[in-house]
Amino acid sequence: GAVVxxxxxxxxxxxxxxxxxxxxxxxxxxxxxxxxxxxxKQSLMxxxxxxxxxxxxxxxxVEKDKFLINHASLTLSTLTVTSAHPEDSSFYICSxxxxxxxxxxxxxxxxxxxxx
Amino acid sequence: GQNIDQPTEMTATEGAIVQINCTYQxxxxxxxxxxxxxxxEAPTFLSYNVLDGLEEKGRFSSFLSxxxxxxxxxLKELQMKDSASYLCAVNAGGGxxxxxxxxTQLKVEL
Numbered sequence: 001g002a003v004v005x006x007x008x009x010x011x012x013x014x015x016x017x018x019x020x021x022x023x024x025x026x027x028x029x030x031x032x033x034x035x036x037x038x039x040x041k042q043s044l045m046x047x048x049x050x051x052x053x054x055x056x057x058x059x060x061x062v063e064k065d066k067f068l069i070n071h072a073s074l075t076l077s078t079l080t081v082t083s084a085h086p087e088d089s090s091f092y093i094c095s096x097x098x099x100x101x102x103x104x105x106x107x108x109x110x111x112x113x114x115x116x
Numbered sequence: 117g118q119n120i121d122q123p124t125e126m127t128a129t130e131g132a133i134v135q136i137n138c139t140y141q142x143x144x145x146x147x148x149x150x151x152x153x154x155x156x157e158a159p160t161f162l163s164y165n166v167l168d169g170l171e172e173k174g175r176f177s178s179f180l181s182x183x184x185x186x187x188x189x190x191l192k193e194l195q196m197k198d199s200a201s202y203l204c205a206v207n208a209g210g211g212x213x214x215x216x217x218x219x220t221q222l223k224v225e226l
Contacts, residue, residue, distance in 0.1 A: 097212055
């Protein structure tokens with residue numbers, strides 16, 4: 001299947017700082033990427049849909065000013081958690097849809113964020 | 117809104133067969149996915165159903181009935197490495213967005 005990478009895999013930061021997470025599609029172009037958050041023993045919750053060259057679409061209840069998404073190219077989307085707080089500690093996972101009409105989403109390996 | 121239900125936990129024996137059910141009520145339907153997720157890792161794609169019927173892929177099979185809003189994942193010849201969480205996800209509501217169930221934690225025992 002298609003390969004999606006994320007960086008960093010783990011990050012620990014102090015409360016109030018910002019953290020940037022990168023999501024890359026390695027062997028295909030992704031016009032659409034998705035960002036999810038997963039708390040322990042819970043399922044994935046979609047945060048936003050990242051569209052190349054345009055603004056991201058956020059799900060209800062997700063603060064767009066806190067979770068900044070930039071889809072700079074067809075292979076890169078970034079999620080910046082601004083002014084992180086301990087409650088933002090979670091597993092953040094991106095996925096990419098293969099091709100314009102592709103239904104399958106391939107997931108990155110995830111980024112575990114711990115805010116102290 | 118979207119609602120997807122799965123059992124929280126299941127236990128099965130190595131070598132046996134297990135069926136994990138998923139029911140959904142969604143506004144629109146563009147396909148149902150099954151993913152496997154080991155603890156601390158990202159989900160890996162297992163199967164995709166958009167038409168009614170059974171899709172078989174090695175030890176894994178997935179069934180869909182759109183009229184009943186029902187799917188199941190069938191795992192045969194269970195191995196210890198199959199112990200994981202199995203996520204049912206529905207593509208509904210446009211934009212190719214996936215809505216995930218809470219996942220079924222499968223434990224395979226000797």
